[in-house]
Amino acid sequence: MIPEVIKQFVYSLHNHKISGFSSVPGGSINNAFRYYAGKEEFFLKFNQEVEGIIEKEVDGLKAISKLNCISTPKVIAFQKVESYELLVLPFIKEGIKTxxxxxxxxxxxxxxxxxxxxxxxxxxxxxxxxxxxxxxxxxxxxxxxxxxxxxxxxxxxxxxxxxxxxxxxxxxxxxxxxxxxxxxxxxxxxxxxxxxxxxxxxxxxxxxxxxxxxxxxxxxxxxxxxxxxxxxxxxxxxxxxxxxxxxxxxxxxxxxxxxxxxxxxxxxxxxxxxxxxxxxxxxxxx
CATH class of the missing domain: 3.90.1200.10 (Aminoglycoside phosphotransferase (APH), C-terminal lobe)
Structure with missing residues (x-):
């Protein structure tokens, strides 16, 4: 389940143009979901158990991105909401590993x-x-x-x-x-x-x-x-x-x-x- 405070943040982020959330694997640490906002698809993860863990992930994604050598998902939003940290990224559809x-x-x-x-x-x-x-x-x-x-x-x-x-x-x-x-x-x-x-x-x-x-x-x-x-x-x-x-x-x-x-x-x-x-x-x- 997604806490209501996180839902409200995400709805506001996309001007309430969201069509549903579905759970996806997010590892053993974070909760993870995918959702649509209009025709675009996004990935949401949040954590309440390990303070600072998503903030440090954002730092890492941005550090890799700055080198412009290899792609990382663009950080759409990172926010601390009450006792939660949440991260919104584009949802990347996996292809064939040729x-x-x-x-x-x-x-x-x-x-x-x-x-x-x-x-x-x-x-x-x-x-x-x-x-x-x-x-x-x-x-x-x-x-x-x-x-x-x-x-x-x-x-x-x-x-x-x-x-x-x-x-x-x-x-x-x-x-x-x-x-x-x-x-x-x-x-x-x-x-x-x-x-x-x-x-x-x-x-x-x-x-x-x-x-x-x-x-x-x-x-x-x-x-x-x-x-x-x-x-x-x-x-x-x-x-x-x-x-x-x-x-x-x-x-x-x-x-x-x-x-x-x-x-x-x-x-x-x-x-x-x-x-x-x-x-x-x-x-x-x-």
């Missing part, structure tokens, strides 16, 4: 990653899923990866009693090894939560990024995320690598970067992800 669409997606993501940025982090903290994500500005990638990504999630998992003392010590061993594992890096604007549910191809083959967890990071972390749950065509990777070649040894570093999202899933969904976290960790330390 080879050319995958190639365009790879090229455009590579273009976004190739834009120089000044540091690792972001101008504010935001979210990864429903969890807070720290983005303190950092010049050194290993330091950023350890202190702004892994440590907060490890500490939360420790509070939840997911790790033994021996397992916690293995993370300290990993931290010591990171300078020799990681290549020389430069930061890029990254989506930050790049699984197959967070991009779309529209009816004419245009790729869109949605639901960003935006920040400046080493670009390999974005690419590694695409391997976590799969769903990305080989044409995507070929086009990306042709446009902005990856550093040697990237494939061996994929499990390293994905320790972070696996820790996030552990802390959100529970011990079903503990084995995956440890399997990735064991590839670098014993």
């Amino acid at each position: 080879s050319r669409a995958w190639e365009a997606f790879g090229e455009q993501l590579a273009e976004m990653h190739s834009v120089p940025v000044p540091y690792y982090g972001w101008h504010q903290n935001n979210f990864i899923g429903s969890l807070p994500q720290s983005n303190e500005q950092t010049d050194n990638f290993p330091s950023f990866f350890i202190n702004q990504r892994l440590r907060p999630q490890i500490q939360l998992a420790h509070q939840n009693t997911y790790f033994s003392s021996k397992q916690l010590n293995l993370f300290d061993v990993l931290f010591q090894k990171l300078p020799e594992i990681l290549p020389d890096t430069k930061p890029s604007l990254v989506h930050g939560d790049l699984w197959s549910g967070n991009f779309m191809i529209d009816e004419v083959g245009i790729p869109y990024l949605i639901d960003p967890s935006i920040h400046y990071n080493y670009r390999e972390s974005d690419l590694a995320f695409t391997y976590l749950f799969g769903g990305f065509d080989s044409k995507f990777y070929e086009a990306y690598n042709q446009h902005f070649p990856l550093e040697a040894g990237f494939a061996e570093r994929i499990p390293l970067y994905n320790i972070y999202p696996l820790l996030v899933h552990l802390n959100i969904f529970g011990t079903g992800y503990l084995g995956s976290v440890m399997n990735n960790l064991y590839q670098y330390v014993r």
Whole structure:
């Protein structure tokens, strides 16, 4: 159900020319609906549970859009109404993921990653899923990866009693090894939560990024995320690598970067992800 205060805002936004709402999948965090205003179709999402999460999403969509490398849905309206945050976007009808669409997606993501940025982090903290994500500005990638990504999630998992003392010590061993594992890096604007549910191809083959967890990071972390749950065509990777070649040894570093999202899933969904976290960790330390 849509709260009445949200309905009233949306009706006013479109001069009351609305024909019905229908529920659509919006993930596990937000409520999501589609509706018509005249002949145009829109997407509405709202949240009451995680304060600031939609505001940070809007910040991310606008940051990607400003680079003019890859499309994002236009923000029609963002509003705080009583205890709710709501976002209105155009409703994007999904099309067929053709080879050319995958190639365009790879090229455009590579273009976004190739834009120089000044540091690792972001101008504010935001979210990864429903969890807070720290983005303190950092010049050194290993330091950023350890202190702004892994440590907060490890500490939360420790509070939840997911790790033994021996397992916690293995993370300290990993931290010591990171300078020799990681290549020389430069930061890029990254989506930050790049699984197959967070991009779309529209009816004419245009790729869109949605639901960003935006920040400046080493670009390999974005690419590694695409391997976590799969769903990305080989044409995507070929086009990306042709446009902005990856550093040697990237494939061996994929499990390293994905320790972070696996820790996030552990802390959100529970011990079903503990084995995956440890399997990735064991590839670098014993």
